[in-house]
Amino acid sequence: MxxxxxxxxxxxxxxxxxxxxxxxxxxxxxxxxxxxxxxxxxxxxxxxxxxxxxxxxxxxxxxxxxxxxxxxxxxxxxxxxxxxxxxxxxxxxxxxxxxxxxxxxxxxxxxxxxxxxxxxxxxxxxxxxxxxxxxxxxxxxxxxxxxxxxxxxxxxxxxxxxxxxxxxxxxxxxxxxxxxxxGGIDENVSWQFKEVEVPAGDVALKISLTGLRGGHSGGEIHLGRGNANKLMFRFLKQAVAEVEARLSFIDGGSLRNAIPREAFAIVTVPAENVDDLLDLVDEYQEIYSEEYKSIEDKLSLKAEKTDLPKSLIPEEIQDDLINAVEACPNGVISMLQDFPGIVESSTNIASVKSSEGLVEIKFLTRSSSETKKYALDSSINSLFSLADAKVEAVNAYPxxxxxxxxxxxxxxxxxxxxxxxxxxxxxxxxxxxxxxxxxxxxxxxxxxxxxxxxxxxxxxxxxxxxxxxxxxxxxxxxxxxxxx
Incomplete structure (x- = not known):
């Protein structure tokens, strides 16, 4: 070749x-x-x-x-x-x-x-x-x-x-x-915590969201492609509310300047709620397929049983994390007035990853306006500060x-x-x-x-x-x- x-x-x-x-x-x-x-x-x-x-x-x-x-x-x-x-x-x-x-x-x-x-x-x-x-x-x-x-x-x-x-x-x-x-600026968000035990009788499942197109978080942010982290956390919020899901592990996206294509989570649920969780996965597969039918034709949301994890993210951290990602702005925020069709400001929830005692989120915020760039950074800072996370802005460039x-x-x-x-x-x-x-x-x-x-x-x-x-x-x- x-x-x-x-x-x-x-x-x-x-x-x-x-x-x-x-x-x-x-x-x-x-x-x-x-x-x-x-x-x-x-x-x-x-x-x-x-x-x-x-x-x-x-x-x-x-x-x-x-x-x-x-x-x-x-x-x-x-x-x-x-x-x-x-x-x-x-x-x-x-x-x-x-x-x-x-x-x-x-x-x-x-x-x-x-x-x-x-x-x-x-x-x-x-x-x-x-x-x-x-x-x-x-x-x-x-x-x-x-x-x-x-x-x-x-x-x-x-x-x-x-x-x-x-x-x-x-x-x-x-x-x-x-x-x-x-120009742009990175936001790094994190929670530190002490892990907790898995409730007796819980069963573990791995949730996989794959097949998204991803792409450049600047040049392709306006195309309406699915962000794997936003879609995963939208599902997780419903899973927590309806089937008592508990989050043990999350790994979504990788690079700050790439729209995340995949996200994976390990959750536990009471054994009697496993079928309800699987039904919820099927329901959200249909929802996402319909919402992104002309954009993400390979989108796949699946669940499979897996080994029981050693520990869970504490419930209060789990809830703060899920609610904050759900609430956080993502994608196009504003358009340029002098150049029709060109994005002025945007943000990309690029990666969400957990490890022992730590959850980290990375964003890249972009704007042609320096003042709007920092205003968007301030908005994200305020949101995650309310969720008791550590927030820092780094690598600002003009x-x-x-x-x-x-x-x-x-x-x-x-x-x-x-x-x-x-x-x-x-x-x-x-x-x-x-x-x-x-x-x-x-x-x-x-x-x-x-x-x-x-x-x-x-x-x-x-x-x-x-x-x-x-x-x-x-x-x-x-x-x-x-x-x-």
């Missing part, structure tokens, strides 16, 4: 993308891929340096006759979101991504593909090695750990970059030129405010119209990009973000449309030639 991907056009981009799929690179584990980029630059005998956090900067001189053109920074991040279906054996720290061609798309077998942002990184590598291209001086900036906390962008020091224009290659819809994005006077944008719009016979969509996106953070360390940059069409990022359904990669790359090299 690798051979088929290597034959796709443009071959240079797909060659590097394939190489990236062979290097495990989940967020927080990018040393190997950093070395790959550094060694690649050294093999070309061009300048390369790395900053203290691990970002790699590769500098390619201007081509002949383009020495007076502005220096352009091409930027992509090296890490990828490690998501897989629960029934798949895949170690993101050791195993390569098993990518394959499916019609006019490239996908991965039951894991994320890493096209976000591997295609962008591959395009930069292809440009760096192609000496037939015309361009001014290029700085290829490969940042680390974008997906969890934007560590690389925050770690950039003043003076590391010298370019005046930055092209971020991390937008996921062909034909869109992004000029702004939302949004990227649009530049109405962008010279690079005007050039790119003109090129797009000439090449494709239509206007590009100038857009502000709800997903988080590194652009606003990079502006903090390098003020005055003229920034535009764009890319090929990548669908369902941050989920095992991630795919990239093959023909859009060729058009994206052709567009990119034309931009570099005409930015003078």
């Amino acid at each position: 690798a051979k088929e991907i290597l034959n796709l056009k443009p071959e240079s981009v797909w060659k590097h993308f394939y190489e990236l799929t062979q290097i495990p690179r989940p967020t927080g584990h990018t040393k190997a891929v950093e070395k790959y980029v550094v060694d690649f630059a050294k093999s070309l005998n061009i300048d390369v340096k790395q900053d203290k956090v691990g970002n790699v900067l590769v500098t390619k001189p201007a081509s002949k006759g383009m020495e007076n053109a502005p220096t352009v920074i091409l930027q992509a991040h090296l890490d990828m979101v490690p998501q897989k279906n629960s029934d798949v054996k895949h170690d993101f720290l050791k195993d390569p991504i098993d990518a394959y061609i499916a019609g006019d798309k490239v996908k991965a077998r039951s894991t994320t593909l890493g096209a976000d942002n591997g295609i962008g990184a591959a395009a930069i590598l292809a440009i760096l090695e192609d000496n037939s291209l015309k361009h001014g001086k290029i700085e290829g900036l490969f940042t680390i750990d974008e997906e969890e906390g934007m560590v690389g962008a925050f770690g950039l020091e003043s003076g590391f970059l010298t370019g005046s224009i930055l092209l971020n290659l991390d937008t996921e819809e062909e034909g869109e030129l992004c000029v702004g994005c939302a 949004g990227w405010q649009p530049n109405a006077n962008s010279a690079a944008l005007e050039v790119m719009k003109d090129i797009y119209i000439r090449k494709f016979g239509k206007d590009p969509v100038v857009q502000v996106v709800h997903a988080g990009l590194e652009c606003g953070i990079i502006l903090d360390s390098t003020p005055g940059l003229d920034i535009v973000s764009f890319g090929p069409t990548i669908m369902n990022p941050h989920s095992p359904d991630e795919l990239v449309e093959i023909d859009t990669v060729e058009r994206f790359y052709d567009y990119l090299i034309t931009i570099l030639e005409e930015l003078k």
